[in-house]
Amino acid sequence: MKNHLKNIAFLAAFLLGTGLAGAHGFKVGDLEIGHPYSRAMLPGAKVGGGYLKIVNPGKTDDRLVSVSSDRAASVQIHEMSMDGTVMKMRELPQGIPVPAGDTVELKPGGYHLMFMNVSQPFKEGEMVKAVLNFEKAGPVEVEFAVGPAGGDTHAGHGHKEHKK
Template structure:
């Protein structure tokens, strides 16, 4: 028979109780992850200091794109496009863009997008830029974005 000293005899059952209770607990949830693919921004038009950026975001859990940043722009906004009475309207999403778990959310011409405003220099086709994306839960993400024209689409409009 193994004899425990008095303090060990008191602590041993407590340790066993903690170990057993930990076994019944769910494992810590994995951190949210957002996959970013197909990222590009339009080249700027002559005399304009704005452009739109597009990509596909797929979150591992429900999340939200809350902001984006690019050092070469005065402001970066997340926009949604809506059509009312045949007119396309663009408005900032002040609460960010919802990203439902496992669902690919496309930012695309004529739809939701990231708007770069007050660019400090023109963006030319073939160049690359680094943009920071901030999410409600997932860790911030640095995305390498190519400057390119979008594929032709009737939904595209020339403002970005």
């Protein structure tokens, strides 16, 4: 009976783990891109944010060098930081390094994507397609799940702090 319960527990954990990873994850080369998401935009808004996690379990450093989407005239890679009480946001034209054996998280308050001159504001419940271009791994098509305008759709999902 104990072995039977162990097998059921193992199978449930396996299915849950693979279901969540496969439900909204993408892969290119060694890189794993997890849970791209955005927030709904107000009608008439022209700028939207994009967030995701990049895991590099490989032995080679890589770099997110550019992003494109047919929903925006351009997609910029940004970093937000605090200098005392002053919030600073800057574009990162050289992209974001993705060190071997590390995880980089794009999230509110840190690294993030800015969809510029959006043709139609993102609506809650839709998926926004984009292409992430990595220096070594190459391009990968992803979809950003659009959540509510007022909050992080992935809060509380145990994501690690973003690392530089």
